[in-house]
Structures are given as C-alpha cells and as structure tokens.
Amino acid sequence: MVPLSWYLLLSAILFVLGVAGFVYRKSVITVFMSIELMLNAVNLSFVAFSYELRRIDGHIYSFFVMVVAAAEAAVGLAIILTIFKNRGTLQIDEVDSMKL
C-alpha cells in the first residue's frame, strides 16, 4: 500500500540529485551521467503517472527517452572524446576559453 505520490517524490528527489551532480561535479563525464540520472528520474514519473492513469503512453515515453538517452550518449561521448583529444583534460572548469 504505497501512495503513488511517494514514487513521484522519489523521482523528484532523484531529479534534484541529478541537477546537483551537474552543478557540483567537475568531471565532464560525471556531469553527463548526472543528466542521465535526471532522465531516469523523469522516466520514473512517467511510469508512475501511467500507473495512475492506467494507460501505457507513459511507458512509450520512457521508452523513447531511453532511445534518446542512448543517442545522446553516443554523440555526447564523442564530443567528450574530441575535447579530451584537444585539451587532454576532462575538467569541466577548464573548458571556459570563451567568456564575457
């Protein structure tokens, strides 16, 4: 007997933790993973809501989100590779040559 709102709360917490990871982690890869965490949290909300609504569109959404996540992962990691090739570092704070 778990009220659904707990699930939503959990997803909110995970979402915020993802944001926290983005804001506080200094390694590009970890930052990227934090985004994945946020997407997962969103997925949880989708699934939870579709449970409430007794409809499976939510599942479809989370499925698409996974696909998108995978695609993003491919491209994102490729971008990270180029960064590493050119700068030899993954410190996100070092990538700030363009500012002001």
Place this chain on the structure above:
Amino acid sequence: MLGNFQPHAGDYVRFLPEILLTAFGIVIMMLEAVSSEKNKLRLGVLSLIGIIAAFFANFWSYSESGPAFQNMIVVDGYGVFFRGLVLIVGFLCVLTSFSYLEREHAQSGEYYALILFSLVGQCVLATSSDLIMVFIGLEISSIATYVLAGFLRDDRRNNESALKYFLLGSFATAFLLYGIAWTYGLIGSTNLEEIRRVLDQGQRPTVLAGLAAGLMFVGFGFKVSIAPFQMWAPDVYQGAAAPVSAFMSTGPKAAAFAVFFRVFMTSFHAINGRWLWLVWGCALASMIIGNFAALVQSNVKRLLGYSSIAHAGYVLVALTAASQIGVAAAMFYLAAYAVMNIGAFAVVSHIAARNERHVKIDDLAGLGRREPATAALLAIFVFSLIGVPLTGGFFAKFYIFQAALNSHLVWLTVLGLVNSAIAAYYYLKIVVAIYMREPSPATEQLPAPSASFRVAIWASALGVLFLGIFPSAVLSFASASASALR
C-alpha cells in the same frame, strides 16, 4: 482493428517534406563515402535540391492541410510557414557553407547530411501537435546541431562550443521532459488540443499546470535563448563556425519559437494569466541583457550572439501580447531576423580567414573600399538589425510593438523601443568600421567572394528589402495562419 490506424496518402503528403529531407540526407551520406575530394560540391548542390524539393512539398502539403498520423502532427498555415522558413534558412546556410567547408578542408558530406537531418527535426517541431513529437523533433534538431557546432573536431573553439551546447542543452531538455511528464500526469494526454480542452474545463489544479508549464518554459526558453536561460548563446555562437552559428541562431531558434508559441498559446492558454507577467519580465530582461552586454563586445560573432538574445526578447514581446496579431508579428519577425542574421554571419564568415582568425570588428575596417557590394549588403543587414525603415527588421519590430500596444503594453513597448535605439550604438560600430575607417590587414588580403557566397548574401539582402518594402504578402499569410493558434 489496425484499419483506422492505417496511414493514408494524405498523411504522407503532409509529412512529405520531412520524408524528402531524410531521403536526401541518407543519399548524401552514402555518396560522401564514394565521392572523391573534388566533386564534393555536388553533394552541396544535391542538398540544395533536396531542400528545394522539400520546399515545394511544403506547399503541396499546405493544400492538403490537416492532422496526420493520429494527430501526431498537424499541417496548418502556421506549421507550413515555419517549415518554409527553416527550409529557406537551411538553403541559405548551405550556400554560405560552400566556401567555408572548402576553406577548412572539412569533409562536406556529413555536414550537409546533418543540416538536412536537423531540418527534419525543425520541420517536425513546426508541425507537431503532440508533446511527444515536440520532444523528438527538438532532440533531432538539437543533436544534429550539437554535432555541427563541433564539426571541426580539431578546433578547440568548436569543441568547447559543442560541449557547452550539448551539456546545457540536454540539461534543459531534462527539464522540458519533466514538464511533459507532469503535463501527462495531470491531463492524461499530451495532445496539445486535448491539453487545452482539459485545462479549459478547469477541474485540474492550475498550480500543477503552472508547474508543468514552468518546466517546459525552461526547456523552450533555453532553446530560444531568452533570459534567464540565455547564457550559452554567445559562447556557442562565438565558438561554432560562422555558417553554423548563422544556422543555429535562426533555424532551430525559429522552430523552437514556433512550438513555444504553439504550446503556450494553445495548450496553456487557459492559464496565461499565470505566465504573461513572467514572459513580460523575461522579454525585458532578454532585451536589456542582450543589448547592454553587446555594447562592450569587440568580436562580431559574439556581438551577434548577444544581439540574438535581444531579438529573442523582442519576439517574446509578441508572446506577451498574447493575441492573433502578436503571433503574426512573431512569425514575421522570425522570418526577417532569419534573413538578416544569416546575411550578417555570411559576411563575417567571408571576412574570417582560415580558422576564423579575423572575426573582430576591427577586421571589418575599410571593407567599403575593398568590396563595395559586400559592404553595402552588410550595411543593409546591420541597418535591418537596428530596425531602420524599408528593411524587414524595421517592419518586424514595428509590427511586434503594434501588437504589444494593442494589448496595452505601453511600458514594455517604450522600454523595448529605447532598447532598440541603444542597440543602434553597437550595430553602428560595424558600419563605422566598414565605411569610416581605413582598410585593415584582414580586408587587405581578402579573397574574391565566391559565387555561392554572392548568391547567399544577395538573396538574403533581397529578402530583407522585400520584407521591408512589400511586407503585405508575408504579413497576410502570417496573420491568416496565426488563427491556427486559438
């Protein structure tokens, strides 16, 4: 039972532009592998053909307008307008890219393919009538653009701009997605019309609707680079190659605005009392941040990046008006902005030598003496960006502020107009450079402008002047199709 889900011909006609673009993109991808270094140009031409084909398909689909694929997309005047707009943007950007790719010795096949695919995403955005399509279209256009931003993988600025755009973009997309999730949970559907219907009934708690709208606002606001989500724009536009910046600042932005307006004017219309003030503030903030910060820039690309923030602010004024005229004004504005901004970026990419060494305002000095024609056209673009009459920029601004005043937004209008006057200051620095100073080394050793470049800027200039002098046609179409957003 599958029968009523069976797509029929009309659906394909309405979706034809996307299909064509995809097909051409794949073909180009294939040819890239087999074609030799010298006939790369053909790929470019091929992509141009693809875009033109899609453009006509777009018209055809207009004749067949209506929803398609179980209301996933809807072809209406509004959608067709923006599809046409992004296609024109793509066309001009491909043209400007020719000499750029040649200069940088980059393999062009993927480039054109990516542009075409990104256009697919933007077309989807323009016509999408379901949040799922919004999400996917946004991702398609964005991911393609991330790659384009970092296309020269050995260029540090390209990398950085790609990384920034990618990370922050996905970050914002997560917010958008969360908003979609809440909308779904609240409404039980993600069809825009459906959302509107449900919200109009007003049983749902508007606070949560506000939450959903807010989270989506973050996503859209980021894509169209309005304050307080504008940070990325200057860095990314500065880092990416000039033609890509031209593309990013016009195509995806226009498409994002299209869907932004569609969602907020259609779905969340019921609670616009909640967001109008917010938009008011964001519009003003964007104009102020964009214009004021641009005053102190010396790098033309970065300056244009800031100015793009300001222009997004102007468009947002139209959203604040929240009226038919407002929507029409925004459509017109984005069209005008597209042509003039692409023109400006095109000239910049012409001046900037290999690896874009010359992108400072000082590097433009004396262009008027070296290349009178190019200089004159650049002047036209700049004056249009300022908003001088007989250019598209002026009429767009005029129309936006007319819409604003129609909704009694007196102060926003006055402040916005004062902003546009202040903006004149930094735009004029460009005119001063090209006409009132002695030639710089950059302009001294300027390569002869390539044919494709000439076509691109002349086309843009003609577009600017056409929109400025004979706006009737576009305007009528815009205000007629604005009614799509009730």
Place this chain on the structure above:
Amino acid sequence: MSLLWIVLLLPLAGFFFLLFAPRDSKSPFFITLLATIVTFLFSLELIAPAIGNGAQFSSVIDPVWIHSPGLTIHFHLGVDGINLWLVLLTTLLLPIAVWASELMIKDRPKNFFALLLLFEFGLIGVFTALDLFVFYVFWEVALIPMYLMVGGWARARRGPVAVKFFVYTMLGSVFMLAAIIYLYTQTGSFDFVDIMNAVGSGHVLLSPTQQLLLFLGFFAAFAVKVPIFPLHTWLPDTYTNAPAPATFLLAAVMSKMGAYGLLRYSITIAPTGAHRCASWIIPLAIIGIIYGALLALIQPNIKRLIGYSSISHLGFVVLGIFTFSQQGADGAVYQMIAHGISTGALFLLAGYLEVRRGSMEIADFGGMATPAPGLATAFMIALFASIGLPSLCNFIGEYLVLQGAALTHFSWAVWAAIGVILSAAYMLWMYQRTFFGRARESVASLPDLSGRDWASVVPLILLMVWLGSYTQSFMPPISSATAHLLEQTSMNNEYRVKLAAPKPVQVAEVTNAR
C-alpha cells in the same frame, strides 16, 4: 503618374542609375546634377496647385502600400502651403549642394553623390508625407544617408561624431514611433487626414493624459532634431566635423524636419498636450535663442559658431509655433525657409573658405577681405540676412514670430528679442576677425570666388532679397495653411477640454498598461 510621384521618385531613379555609373569619372557628378535640377524644375510645378488649393492638400497621391488583415497603410503624400516651400527649398538647395560637392568632395565622390540623391528622396518624402507611418519611414530614410555622409567624409573623429548623431536622433524618434503606433491603436489609422477628421469630428476622443503622452512622444523626436535646448549637443560636433556640403544640407533643410513635425503633427494631433507643455517649451525655446547666441559669441570655429547661431534661430521657429497665433505660425514657417537660405548660404561660403584655407578656425584667418573681396561681400550679405536685417529674409520670420509672441505674452517677445542684439554681436565680431584687418601671408594668396562658385551663391542671395522685400509671393499659401491648421488645433483642443471633464468612457485608459 501624379506630379508628386515624379518629384519624389526622380532622385531615387537617379540614385539607382548612379549605382551603375563608372566610378572614376565626371559622370556621377553630371548624372546627379541633372537628376536634382530636373527634380527642381518639376517641383516648381507644385506651386500653382498648392496656391490654388489654399489650405487643402494638392497634388495628392494615395495608393495602398501595405495591405493585410488588420493593417492597411496608404502611401499618402500631399502638398499644402506649409510644406510646399520646404519641398522647394530642398529641391533648390540640392543642386547647389551637388554643385559645391563636386569641388569639395574629392574622396569617393560617386558614393557621396549617391547618398545626396537618397537624402533628397528621403527629405521630400518627410515633408510631403500625410501618413504617420510613411512619415516615420522617410524620417529615418533621410537620416541614414546623412549619417553616412557625416561619418564617411568628416574631417575628424568620424565614427564618434556620426554615431552620436545617429543614436541621439534614433533615441528621440523611437518615442515618436511609440506614439504613432499608440495613436493607431486608438484611432485605427495612420493617415493624418483621417485622424484629424476622426478627432475633429469627435469620433475619436483622446483624454488629456493620452494627449500628453502622445505629444511628448512626438516632441522627443522633434526636439532632438530641431534641436531644442538642452538636446542640442549633437549639433555642434556634427556641424563642425561634417563635410561642407553635408553641413550645408543639415543646417539648411534637415534641421527643418523637426520644426515641421512640431507644427504639422504635435500641435494638431495632441493640442491639449501641446497647450499644456507650451508653458515649459517656450521658456526652453527662449533659452535656446539666448543660449545659442551667447555660445556663438565665443566660438573659435566658424562652422561651430554658425551651428550655435542656428540653434538660436531655430529657437525662434519653436517659439513661433507654440504661440499658437497666426503671426507666430506664419513667422515660424517663414523663418524655416529664411533660415534655410541664409544659414545655408553661410555654411556654403564657409565651405568655400574651408576649401581655400583647409581650416575653419577663425584664428587661421584674418584679412580675407583683401585677397577675396567677392567672398567677403557675399558672406557679408548672408551674414546680415541671418542677423535679421530688415529687407532681407530672416527679418520677416523673426518679426512675425516675435509679434506673435508679443500678442500672446509680451514678456516672451522681450526675452526673445535679446537674441537679436546678440546675433549682431557674434556675427560681426566673427566677420571682423575673419575678413577685416591686414591680410596675413597665410591667406594673402588665397583665390576669390570663381564664377563657378558664384553660380551657387547668387541664387541664394537673390532669394534673400526677394524673401525679405516681397513676401506676397510666398506668404498667402502659408497663411491659409497655418490658419487652417491653427483652427483645427484650437477646435480639437476646446473640444477635448470640454469632454475631458467627465472622462469619456470609450477612451482606453493608459493606466492599465503593463
């Protein structure tokens, strides 16, 4: 093809034709000269109908320009007694400017001539526009070429001066744009005539508050353009650094744009606002008169001096307009024309001085009368015209303005008339230091006006005498037009003031604006 079309489009046609002319040859000059002269000849044809029609607009053209659901704009142009002479002034002075430019502009002459033609196009449009949207369009169109001329050919500080000039004007005009659009949202039309009818007949009622806002919106643009103290500081820089022909046009015709706008639009559309604001505008005008004169007194640079003097002169125009009296209005219009000719001539001759000496500093001159008696004489005549010697042009304007002021409020006339004393002081002092005395060797060998130069000066001198001694050839259309205009003003004013007491319901309130 109405006549006004020809007058308006000939310069534009010349402009496009010029784009294809060879760069390094005489042909740009001849094309431009031809275009401007033909324009002038055609513009002469405007006189007869304008005088015939009296207060009504003549040789009107009114096609639809922009037509879309919810927005229809007519390209409405017309001529009446007020703008008739301003148009003619423009079309007359342009050939003279071209004539002088051929001598004074050596760098990229083709571009300069092209800009001159574009400028004429814009200016004719500004003066004849009868649709507020069209007016604003031309208002800016006239600004661009002037900006480029000032910036591209200035002798020093090119960028800063030009940008200051542009941004300053732009900052003013955006308020006018806001006012125009707001007026549209209230009246549903940009057409000046329609608006006047709607307002006059009471179909549209503007509350005093709205009128005040409208008026201030227009005023911001015009005040900068005139310029009215304290918005004048763009003027000395611009006038001093701009190339001589540009300065000539700036002072002679462009400075009239603002005054014309004040007369034509501000006081008619928002009379109540105008009447309210007159209480502080007139002091500003008078301050401008005296202030400009006092500053002219001690300027070390001839162009700067004349620049400040024209601040003073235009103060009279503003004063005349805001007396809301027949004499004042007539005088204002007459003063516009007179100032255009006299100050124009002064700047033209200053240009000839500049060409000869390569400087405008008074200190670099002295004793010019000995090597160049002709130049000295011409300058002397223009000078006396400009300080309002009776029987020369400026006197009529200044007299009528002051007379109007005296009739409204005698002390205004007293203060303003001080400017007349000072004008003699600064001009004569400058003349003494520039032309009198023993010629220094630095100027001793400078040439006198050539016949070619005289050709550009003589028409102006003749006009000074004509305008000054026989006003009947110019005044009747002006009077009838201003009379009509003032009647509208006062009628609308009373009408509104009556209705304003209980605030009309259908007036959209300004206060609920976000």
Place this chain on the structure above:
Amino acid sequence: MHVDTVLFVICAIVSILCALNLVVQKHPINSALSLIGVMASLAVLYLLLGAEFIAMAQMIVYGGAVMVLFVFVIMLLNAGGEKASHKSWFAQIAGLPLLLALIGLLAFLIRGVLPPLRDVNFGSWVGGTAEAIGRVLFTEYLLPFEIISVLILIAILGAVVLARKEID
C-alpha cells in the same frame, strides 16, 4: 507491513543512496557504478508499477548498453579524479540553497497540492507488457517510432564525424 511497501522502501533508499554517491564521488568510475545501482533499483520499481517491458529495457538498454559505453569511455580516457578549482564560484555558493529550494518546492507541490492518487499494490495493473507496448507503438505512436530512427541515424553519423581519426 506489505511486501511491496518493503520493496519500495528498500529500492527507494538504495536509489537515493546511489544517486547521492554519484554526486559526492570524485572519480567518474565510482559515479558510473552508482548510477548503475540507481538504474537497477529503478527497474524494480518499474516492475512494482506494472511496467515489465520498461523494466527490461531499463536493464538492457540503460544498464547494459549506455552505461557500458560510459564505463568504456572512462577507461579509454582513463579519466582520473577531479582537481579542485575555484572557477564557477557561483555554482559552489548558490548551488546548494537553490537545490534545496527546488526540492522543497517540488515536495510541497507533490505532497500538498497534488490530489490523492491511487495506492500502488503489485500486480493490480499489468498494462506494460511487451505486447501492449508493441501494439501501441505501431499504431498510435507510429510516427514517433519511425522518425526517431532519424535520431539514431544522426547519433551514428555524429559519432562517426566527431570521433573518427583523420584518414588523410
């Protein structure tokens, strides 16, 4: 105490702890592993919510493919731990309060404003079968399903463009 309550509590705690670990860990590899933990526990929760297919996909696509990719890249670049930096001071200072505000806001909205929803008990609704998903995917969601292939195409193309070595 009902069983799925227990399961929920356990998985929730595990996921939150792993997520926290992701945030606090200085070395990417640890973060990656803890992210996998989050995903695993989420998969369980999906099952509880009757989303079998999604649960499976979660494990296969996410836990399997995506995270492996991450770990692979981390190893490839043998990305070391983070160095301290004093740039982005704004994030350091303002981050925490903003995060707390956000979670507080969300919590308030979920607990305070959201109308009471149904309770979750395992097995009461099992709509998310592969069959059901497939049916919907090829009927209502046909277009998204088709068009997302373009996305994947782009991903491939982009990865190739960015990651491949210069041939010439």
Place this chain on the structure above:
Amino acid sequence: MNLWLIPFFPLIGFLLNGLFGKRLSKSLINMFAIGSVAISLIYIAVLLANIWPINTPYVDHGFTWIQSGFLTVGFDLVVDRLSAVMLLIVAGVGLLIHIYAIGYMEHESGYYRFFSYLNLFMFFMLILVLSANLLLMFVGWEGVGLCSYLLVSFYFLEDYATGAGNKAFIVNRIGDFGFSLGIFLTVVAFKTLDFGKIASAVSTMPVEAGISTVTAITLLLFVGAVGKSAQLPLYVWLPDAMAAPTPVSALIHAATMVTAGVYMIARMSFLYDHAPFAMHLVAILGVLTAIFAATIGMAQMDIKKVFAYSTVSQLGYMFLGVGLGAYSAGIFHLMTHAFFKALLFLGAGSVIHGLSGEQDLRHMGGLRKVMPITCITLAVASLAISGVPGFSGFFSKDAILSAAYAKSQWMFWLGAFTAGITAFYVFRAFFLAFFGEYRGHHHPHESPFIMTVPLIVLALLSAGGGFIPVLGWLSPQYPLMEHESSVAMGISAAFGIIGILIAAFIYVVRPALADRFRTAAGPLYTLVANKYYVDEFYFAFVVRPLEGISRFVLWRGMDETLIDTGMVTGLARTIRGWGSLLRQLQSGSIRNYATWVLAGSLLVIFVLGLVGGGR
C-alpha cells in the same frame, strides 16, 4: 506721383556702382552717385511743387509687404510738411556732401565702394523719412545703421575702424531692441502699424497720467531714438564712428542719420502727446546729454572728436525741444544743425585733407593764411552753432530754449549754460586750428574747388538758414507755442558770446593760459579728457562679463561639461557600465550557466505555480 521713385534713384546708383563699380571709370562712378541723388532731389522738388501746399498728408500706397492674420504692413510712403522739410534736408545736404566727397575721396582706394555705400545710405534714409508705418520706418532705421557700419569700417584694414563699425552697429542694435519692442507693443495695442490709423485711434484716448500702454510704447521707441541719436547712455558709438571718412561723418553722423531719432519722435508726436511722462523723460535726457557731451567736447584734441561730441550735445538740444513739445523747434534746430554741423565737419575735412590726414589740433594752427575759404566758412559755422544772433543756430536754439524757459527753469538754465560751453569749445578748436603758429610738419594747402564750393553753399545756409520759416511751415502740424521771450533770447545769446570771448582770450590772446588751466583742473581735466571713462566702464562691466560668462560658465561649464559630458556621454557611459556588468554573468563556466538555469527554473516554477493569478 510715385513717391517710391524718390528712394529708387539712389538705389539704382547703389546697384550700378556696387555691381559694376570695380570696372567703371571714376567719372562714371561720380555720374551715377551724384546723378542719382541729384535726380531724386529734383524729383522731390517737383513733387513738392505739385502737391503744394501740403495741407493733408500725401500718401502713396505701395504693394503689401507683410500680410499675416489681421496684421497688414504695406510699402506705404507719405509726404507731409514734416517729411517735406526732412526730405529737402537729407537730399540737399546729401547732394552737397556727395559732391564734396568727390574731392575728398580722390586718392582713396575703394572709391566705388564708398559711393555705392553712400547711395545705399541715401536710399534707406529716404525710406526712413517717407515711411508711412512703423515697420517700414524700421527698415530705413536699420538700413541706415547698416550703411553707417559699412562706412565706419570703410578703412577695413585698420582695427580701430572695424572695431568702431561693430560698436556702432551693436549699440544701435541695443536701441533697436527697444524700438522693435515698441513696434510689437503698438500692434498689441492698436492692431496696426500705420501712422494714420494709430493717430486716429489714439486721438480718442485720454492723455495718460502714469505709465501705461501708450507711455510704454513711446518709451520703447525712445530707446531706439537714444541709440540712433547717440543720447545718454548709448552715445558711446558716435565719437568712435569718426573713424569713417569725413564726408560720412558730416552726412551720417551729423546731418541726417543721427537726427532720425528726433524725426521719429516728431513723427510719432500724436503718441507722445498722450504720454507726458515719456515727454518729460525725453526732455530731461536731452538736456543732460547736451551738457554732458559739451563738457567732454571742451577737452578733446582730435578736431573731429570735438565736433562729434558737439553733435551729441546738439542732438540733446533737439530732444529737449521735442521733449518739451516744441516739435517744430526741434525740427528747426535739426535743420540748422544739419547745415552748420555738416559745414563744420566738411571744414574739418578740408583741413584734414589739406594736412594730408592730420587730425590733431596740437599739430595745426595758423591755417587761416593757407586755407582762407575753409577758415571763413568754418568761422561762419562756429558762429552759427554758438548761437550768435543773426546766424541760423541762434534762431533754432532760441526756439528750444524759450520753450524750456516757459516749461521748466532748470532745463533752461542748463541749456543756456551748455550754449556757452558749446561756443567755447567750438571756437577753441577754431582758434587752435587757424590762429597762432603752425605746429605741424606737413605742407598745408587749400582744398580743391570741388570741395570748397559745398563749403560756401553750406556757409550761406548756416548763416541765413535761420530765416527759413520752418516754424511757420510746420505750424499746422505742430501748433506754435507763443512765448518768444526776449529774456531767454538774451541769456542764451549772452552765454554764447561769453564762451567765444573766453575761448578767444585763452587760445589767441594768452595761449599760455591754456596749459595753466589744464594743470589747475588736474584730475577733473583728465576725467573729462578721458570722456568720464564711460567706454572703460562699459567694457569692464558689460562686454567682459558677457564674454566671460559665455565662455566659462555657459560653454565650458554648461554645454561641454554639464550637458554633453554629464548628460549625454554620462548616459552612454552608464549604459556601457551596465553592459560590462551584465557580461560578467557570462563567466564561461558550464556549471555556472547550469546554476543560472536552475535559478531561472526555480523563478519560473515559483511564478507560474504560486504567484500568478487569473487574468
């Protein structure tokens, strides 16, 4: 008959000489210059003969000059008995002086320029005299000022000349400021500027006790007169104006232009009659100026300066006359003064000519032998101005003084005393120039025929001019005041003769006395010799402060610092400051940007979720 022809001829002369003079021979220039004036004089004579006797003003309505609203100003000319007298004086004396100038200017450069200016002057002067409305009169009024400026700075290579020219014009402008205000007020009061209409309008009004509209108008117009006719405190330009060639001094600064003020008041008498206060003021200022200038005249060493101050003083007399209501007396004196003062100047001119430019009395003396004609004519003029019975000056001055004697005693005594002083300094100059030993180092010679003839003619006029029945002639317009008191006659004549005797005693009988007096007077003498330091005063307290304030307070302070740097540039700098502040947001760090997005999302959610209300 067309009155406009009268000024038209000189205008033609001006145009011909002005445009083509450079290429014309001297004889042709003379023909045009003299001819035009002569023709217009003849035309005047014919005209007057035709409309004789001018009982009603003869008005000639020309074209409409200005027409605005109710206000109509026409190019209307009028001849009545007053302007008839004035016309004859201007044209007659003008002609003589033109002729004289031929000789005087023979060796000057810019010969054609000089005569064209003179013709232009004649044109404007005749307009002034003939005008039938105030504005047209103002045209002449300013026009003659222009010519005076042009002729004073005729020697434009010399700074003193050009300076004097500027001074003349600007000081006149100050007067004209008042005059123009008078015009405005007239329109306000009477809605017209036409003399006839104003007169009829005012005739119905009562005589004003205190200061009111009509008084204000008259006073403002009088300010103009003060400037033009060099009265206190605006007389300062006239002595400097002696920088002009002598014929000019004779014509403009003695005979005609400077008397315009008097003419104007006589012309506007219908207004002044209604403003007793203004009249009183005119009289007082007149008599004060008379004595003031006379005292300065005693100590001047430049022969032309002496006569200049005497002009100022004599004008004072005229104003005294008109101020007392004795318009005809004032005009009468105007005429006689035109004769003898023109003669004085021309005589001085011929002396200067003979001494090739020498003007200082200390370098003259004993000239009666070498230039007898000049000497005799000058003697006649001196006697006339001293009011020696029988000579013209006697009658006119007597007319004024007897009016004063009747009206106010103190004015009379002051005037009479001034008459004495006048006689003294004029004869002082005369004796210094023609008696004693020659103290200069030039070779004096008598002037040529062309110059001496006008001298002789004027001498005859100065001698017999008193017998011209001007008073009677004007009596229909300005009724005579029947108080020819023999007392006044006697006293003034006595003063005059005493003055002459003193002068003779000091400068002829005992020349040594002069220096002793000078030393005895000491500071008083220096004070007078330096014209009471009025010029210095004006310079220190008007010109300097004005320039200083304009330069430092208004230009540097207000315009450049406060408005331009402060307001304009300041605003720009502020905005740029904001810009460089806002660009700090763009720290370039991804994490900061994300934090901003986070903050923004919070704001958005907060506003949308919790703040916004229904619209």
